[in-house]
Amino acid sequence: MFKNYIAGEWIDGVAANCNVNPSDTNDIVGEYARADARQTTMAVDAAFEAQWVWRKLTAEDRADAMDRIGSELLVRREELGRLLSREEGKTLAEGIGEVVRAGRVFKFFAGEALRLGGEKLPGIRQGVEVDVVREPEGVVGIITPWNFPIAIPAWKIAPALAYGNAVVFKPADLVPGSAWALSEIIARAGNLPAGVFNLVMGPGSQVGDTIVKSPKVRAVSFTGSTGTGRRIGIECMTRGAKVQLEMGGKNPLVILDDADIDVAVSVALSGSFFSSGQRCTASSRLIVQAGIHDDFVAAMIERLSRLKVGNALHSDTEMGPVASRDQLDQDIAYIESARADGCVLAFGGEVLQRETPGYYLSPALFTETRNHMKINREEVFGPVATVIKVGDYEQALATANDTEFGLSSGICTTSLKYASDFRRSSSAGMVMVNLPTAGVDYHAPFGGRKGSSYGAREQGAYAREFYTSVKTSYTLA
Numbered sequence: 001m002f003k004n005y006i007a008g009e010w011i012d013g014v015a016a017n018c019n020v021n022p023s024d025t026n027d028i029v030g031e032y033a034r035a036d037a038r039q040t041t042m043a044v045d046a047a048f049e050a051q052w053v054w055r056k057l058t059a060e061d062r063a064d065a066m067d068r069i070g071s072e073l074l075v076r077r078e079e080l081g082r083l084l085s086r087e088e089g090k091t092l093a094e095g096i097g098e099v100v101r102a103g104r105v106f107k108f109f110a111g112e113a114l115r116l117g118g119e120k121l122p123g124i125r126q127g128v129e130v131d132v133v134r135e136p137e138g139v140v141g142i143i144t145p146w147n148f149p150i151a152i153p154a155w156k157i158a159p160a161l162a163y164g165n166a167v168v169f170k171p172a173d174l175v176p177g178s179a180w181a182l183s184e185i186i187a188r189a190g191n192l193p194a195g196v197f198n199l200v201m202g203p204g205s206q207v208g209d210t211i212v213k214s215p216k217v218r219a220v221s222f223t224g225s226t227g228t229g230r231r232i233g234i235e236c237m238t239r240g241a242k243v244q245l246e247m248g249g250k251n252p253l254v255i256l257d258d259a260d261i262d263v264a265v266s267v268a269l270s271g272s273f274f275s276s277g278q279r280c281t282a283s284s285r286l287i288v289q290a291g292i293h294d295d296f297v298a299a300m301i302e303r304l305s306r307l308k309v310g311n312a313l314h315s316d317t318e319m320g321p322v323a324s325r326d327q328l329d330q331d332i333a334y335i336e337s338a339r340a341d342g343c344v345l346a347f348g349g350e351v352l353q354r355e356t357p358g359y360y361l362s363p364a365l366f367t368e369t370r371n372h373m374k375i376n377r378e379e380v381f382g383p384v385a386t387v388i389k390v391g392d393y394e395q396a397l398a399t400a401n402d403t404e405f406g407l408s409s410g411i412c413t414t415s416l417k418y419a420s421d422f423r424r425s426s427s428a429g430m431v432m433v434n435l436p437t438a439g440v441d442y443h444a445p446f447g448g449r450k451g452s453s454y455g456a457r458e459q460g461a462y463a464r465e466f467y468t469s470v471k472t473s474y475t476l477a
């Protein structure tokens, strides 16, 4: 049994949770402890005490800890990448890539711990000095989803710790294995004082809810569904805690007549279907100008017909299964609803059988869709993309922005004029030109607008906005 880590001890849960390999449902990955509300409160209390020890250590101590964690992740990339792919279903290359990304994130924040500067302002009164510094928030609650089980925890935990906060980490119940492996490295290689970092596995309705409602938790960082995110946001705001929410997307990829068709197909394929489309940044709406529409759709179908869907751990697999039975059911329900609305299923959308029992779905491409349809309004979170045909650039831009979400957007064009205008006019937080809407750099700010995100940006140096609080002091020298 893999245990929770509370107050510097590995502790049994009140129940157990077995996670299953979505590529082979006969394969049980492991048995993991499940905490309840009482154990979660123990973790919060431990973090509350430990924050004072941690923030008083030097920035170099914190930097060294982040560096050691990052180094171990990078050294163990193959082993941890395999565990991640086995547990979540993304391909081995994607799994290893995610571990590398997490390792780089810790290395980046090792540097950031040393770069957290302040500001000195001239006082307006004679002899008075004004200093502006950033201090840690205190105890930070981190609640993460299943689709990036190592990278998302890493890009929340690393800045939280680097800037001097204590952490209570609750991973998604679906993927405790990756979270446990990451936590074991943080606990051991980080060599942190007891209570500075706590892992509390268990259901969101108990563990997550206790974290969110605890008065000792000063800030909550969440990634997941819009519904859960909004509920957490209201709870935190009601009790005056800081909150950062990364939620859904309905990301548009515009393809103009002047696009290089090979670039457009490769960008759409990667953005829509890699990681089985289970990315909040996935390109779910392909907005295609009429002149290139038929050639683009034909080229996509040709490429999709060669896409190898199979066991995530096989080296030649290009797209693994979807992560769970629930996710498969959700994808199928959206496919049925699109069909009922009159969309044409140009490719895929079928449950597949492979040599091992798993949640295999062929990548689905719909044509003849309209932007007002349900399939174009709600996040599917699976290997499902739609094509929306438009007449010109202005219509493409208006369609792209006509969504309640605003995480990422993209355009494929060879026109500098349209590329520049799209970068300016897109209502998304991240804009890509001739690149997939998914797959971002670890040192640049990450986040969206409108219904996709709430609060300060994640990642890169911008992360300090969320994980620190500004203090202004006045001194009469």
Ligand SMILES: NC(=O)C1=CN([C@@H]2O[C@H](COP(=O)(O)OP(=O)(O)OC[C@H]3O[C@@H](n4cnc5c(N)ncnc54)[C@H](OP(=O)(O)O)[C@@H]3O)[C@@H](O)[C@H]2O)C=CC1
Pocket (backbone or CB within 6 Å): 143, 144, 145, 146, 147, 170, 171, 172, 173, 174, 202, 203, 204, 205, 207, 208, 209, 212, 223, 224, 225, 226, 228, 229, 232, 246, 247, 248, 249, 279, 280, 327, 330, 379, 380, 381
């Ligand atoms: N935008 C994104 O990045 C993601 C979007 N999604 C979307 O959300 C759908 C549902 O996925 P799901 O995993 O259930 O997403 P959730 O938003 O429910 O889960 C995300 C995290 O929040 C936790 N959680 C759930 N309920 C609460 C609560 N009341 N208080 C505090 N924490 C809570 C979950 O715990 P636990 O799972 O252990 O119950 C998990 O750790 C997907 O089908 C997809 O459409 C999902 C993942 C990521």
Ligand SMILES: O=C(O)CCC(=O)C(=O)O
Pocket (backbone or CB within 6 Å): 147, 148, 152, 223, 278, 279, 280, 281, 437, 438, 439, 440
């Ligand atoms: O596209 C990426 O690199 C990140 C995606 C992400 O954060 C998510 O799907 O939750």
